Amino acid sequence: MPGWMRIWLRAGHQHSDRDSFCPIRIANVISLIMLLTLLLQLPASVGYWTQGGSGKALLIGIFACLTMLTPLFNHWQRHKLAVYWLSLIYFIYISASTLYLGNQSHVQIFLLLGILLLPTLFSRQTKLEIYLFQTTYALAFIVLNSIETQGVSADYQHFLRPANWVFLVASFAVCAYFIQRNLEIDRRRLDEERARSDELLSNILPDSIAERMRAHQDTIADFYAEITVIFADIEGFTHLSRQLTELGLVRLLNELYSEMDQLFLSYGLEKIKTNGDGIMIVCGAPLALADHAWRACEVALRMQQLFSDFAQRHHLPNRLRIGIHTGSAVGGVVGLHKFSYDVWGDTVNLASRMESYGEAGKIQVSLATYQLVREHFIFEPRGDIDIRGIGLQTTYWLVGHKHSEP
Template sequence: MAGKSLLGHINELKKYSNVTVEEFLKNYRSDLYLNDPSLKLYKKIEGIDAPIEAGNILIIDDDKSNLELLDKIISKSMHKTHCAESANDALDILQNPKINIDIILLDLIMPEMNGLELLQIIKADHALHHIPVIMLSGMDELKSTAECISNGADDFLFKPISKVLLNARIKNALDKKFFHDKEIKYQEQIKIEQEKSDKLLLNILPKSIAERLKNGESLIADDFDDSTVLFADLAGFTKLSSTISATDVVMQLNSIFSLFDGLIVKYSLEKIKTIGDCYMLAGGVPKPLSSHADSVVKMALDMLDTIEQINTKTNQSLKIRIGINSGPVSAGVIGKEKFIYDLWGDTVNVASRMESFGSNDKIHISKSTYSQLKDNYSFTKRDLIEIPGKGKMQTYFLNSRK
């Protein structure tokens, strides 16, 4: 019964943690003070030590005898203690990065800076405010104790300190602190996993498209009036892949396409996908780019240089065909479990035909792209060629910048 009575006292006091001191004193029932039977019961079990999870405890009391007594009691419970005789000494300990304090026992009445003032500093500090603070005070300091609770103190103990109550308060505060620490770690882990998920999503989708999906859009489909699409194919690579291991195929494609990915960033273009040894990109989607045609052909020229450099370093004879076309496209996200951002329309089909009807180590472009770049680049005009589904078309080989 005494134990239940004590819990009632504690809970009753905690009701007033968010009210003013005047309201606290007006409503607090004096019969909730520990009565004689309760004190006798605690005196009987004073020698019982309950197992408590160990923690780092900071004891702050200007009375050296009280400090030593608390240190002795707490140390018996396998806790590690840190003692401070003043608020300034306590702040030095709290600000030491090598010391991680789990609980603070804070005496209310101290010279220079009292317990309430130190409590306010602790609770205002983002790095310290989560540490549970147990106030130590006399029965005649009830008004100040209530004010401390209103300012963020987690618990209180009246002097003379009962060993059983002290251990119970410490265990309760440690449970809260350890739970809080676990929650913070979980939140940090969730944040890390979220960042990994976001990074993975950005490897699959353009940033603006990924944001729209995260914001709840279920259907993403856009029309772009003007864009430039490029297809590049490693000519003869399929035949080469039949003579080397799968690992070597993947490693070689990865090394080449990774260099192309770097050019994508350089020219602010969008990689759409790779299909086997074919690389597809676009300019002007999903982010409009007025110089989309110019940026795409600059990258195409760099792609030719890249393959030449690879051949020189590896003593290979890789060839690449590049096809480019400009015009309107539709773009959107396909799939629910596995997403892909893709392009559709006649512009895409013609760009693909430019690649397949091109020549090794040349950039084959359509008339629509040529019309946007003819003043800044030199071209070789081709004879009319028959393009399936399109009929005869006038196309060009891009040679170099003027």
């Protein structure tokens, strides 16, 4: 493409504008097509100079110069003026040419092309403006097509009719290609945005819940007869946060939780929420798993080792406190803005107490969880502890493995 064409097409267009149907670019494209169409008619006007071609050449020269103002207006950031200007001079040129040459030349049919292009040209204007211009073009076509105008000589008109049809078909073909190309770009971008949206939704919600959200299910709430809930907390986090910068603290937590996310993913657990130094994970919801208690205990032991390695790597004195409980719960999506998937109920509350009433560097397990996995792990009885608001609870320390699998 010649350099002047690239300058013409890019006039006033910001490269950051990803809108494929950008009226700035469309106005530049249409004005360039119009200019080239005008110039292609010059040889015929010269050939029929004495039979009306001289007047046609004058019209071509005038409107070719007027067309060049469109990219200039866009370059000067007068984008709305460029759109109105191009629409107006196109309308005047077609109408003037029809009156001069006669309606038997069929120049007026180019108004139909204008009606097709106006919605893309006015894509950032109001519908009223589009309808107003389209109505004007349509009325002008009807009037020019119905009135009898003598125009230029019959020979020149006879030559112009097939030439105008050729120009019209070529113009429609170019415009159809341009519209189709932009529609393909829009579809590709829409697919990319949909994929990005799906990925974001999957990062926020469990996959099965995300699928139900995409299906526009109004309310998502489920009862889970038995799941296992894990709470974990970094001991001494407040003191640690005072020693690090904000950026350093975020980077540290991001590294830790990223490693943990991989662990949860590999065992089919769902991270429900993080709260700075605290984290809540469930197993068996929303995807039912028969061995949810074993998976939870296995992950808890691996979390303990992962955090120990992490703390040693970063020279941290902190330890991880973990609590686990098994029982029934309710889960669902809550909120409209910044919604989230959550699990709640007595099971969640007791799992939280297992963590908060535990000890740093240890994993405290409720009786319900212990009874499900005692054949697979080593436990040390802690005895009964009085939990505020709940009462006496028999708990155990999860120490290690008996077997690697249930």
